[in-house]
Amino acid sequence: QLVVKSHLGSGPGGKWDIRPWSLADLKKTMTKWQKELEGKGWNSLYLNNHDQPRAVSRFGDDGKYRVESAKMLATFLHMMQGTPYIYQxxxxxxxxxxxxSIEYYRDIETLNMYKECVEEYGEDPQKVMEKIYYKGRDNARTPMQWDDSENAGFTTGTPWIPVNPNYKEINVKEALADPNSVFHYYKKLIQLRKQHDIIVYGTYDLILEDDPYIYAYTRTLGNEKLIVITNFSEKTPVFRLPDDITYKTKELLISNYDVDETEELKEIRLRPWEARVYKIRLS
Structure with a gap:
């Protein structure tokens, strides 16, 4: 079963303890917010902020499938009802x-936790560092990676915290130059929200609730429906359209892989971390 890293628990590390968290939990949480605010309020949609680890490392694959999973997570969030927030x-x-080592970190919560676990409770320092790698707030506080020059182009001085060493490969300059980058994918998502009222105003409904790898949902407005399909894994599960959803026409709005637009929607073998959004006209 798919698990992502959660950060709840008890003991010396308190909330820093890491336990498995199934995709079913994410479905339950997000669906609760979507449905309980329906017609009553408006969601703030975010996966990242200055107090959380980076979403692609927490929920995706920040190695082999970094680009694909970052795009998938963006699709998953931006097709929901609410206002999406994009963190630096x-x-x-x-x-x-x-x-x-701990000497490179600045967040006071991180420093206090390390001191408590290592000095007071005698935990293995490397095991404590592993918790920080998953949970630490400084994950979201390293300088913005503008280009491949010194300090990622953030400053000619000394930044308050070191730059992530992967800045030579992951930076704004590279992203702008690559038409298939995560950045340009975000631009497409934002453009779609401006072009299609259904993304803003459509009613959300979860489908394939029990699938351990696929998070799929619909948005419905009048005679149109969005089918949002996201694969939260490196596996290749099969998406099957529920029998009660029928349509006259379909249009692929966005995907993070090349897709044959004539492919039948009723059954799709998904690729690792794949995302697709179809707009259908109901029959």
Missing amino acids: GEEIGMTNVRFP
């Missing part, structure tokens, strides 16, 4: 950082 670096797929 999210739009280029910035990742968590793995500094070699």
Whole structure:
């Protein structure tokens, strides 16, 4: 079963303890917010902020499938009802950082936790560092990676915290030059929200609730429906359209892989971390 890293628990590390968290939990949480605010309020949609680890490292694959999973997460969030927030670096797929020792960290919560676990409870320092690599707030606070020059082009001086060493590969300059980058994918998502009222106003409904790898949902407005399909894994599960959803026409709005637009929607073998959004006209 798919698991992502959660950060709840008890013991010396308290909330820093890491336990498995199934995709079913994410479905339940997001669906609760979508449905309970329906017609009553408006969601703030975000996966990243200054107090959280980087989303592509927490929920995606920040290695082999960094680009694909960053695009998938963006699709998953931007097709929901509410206002999406993009945190600095999210739009280029910035990742968590793995500094070699606690001396490189600045966040007071991180420093206090390390001191408590290592000095007071005698935990293995490397095991404590692994928690910081997953959970630490400094993951979201390293300087913005503008280009491949010194300090990622952030400053000619000395930054308050070191730059993530992967800045030579992951930076704004590279993203702007690559038409298939995470950045340009975000631009497409934003453009779609402006072009299609259904993305803003459509009613959300979860489908394939029990699938352990696929998070799929619909948005419905009048005689149109969006089918949002996201694969939260490196596996290749099969998406099957529920029998009660029929349509006259379909249009692929966006995908993070090349897709044959004539492919039948009723059954799709998804690729690792694949995302697709179809707009259909109901029959």
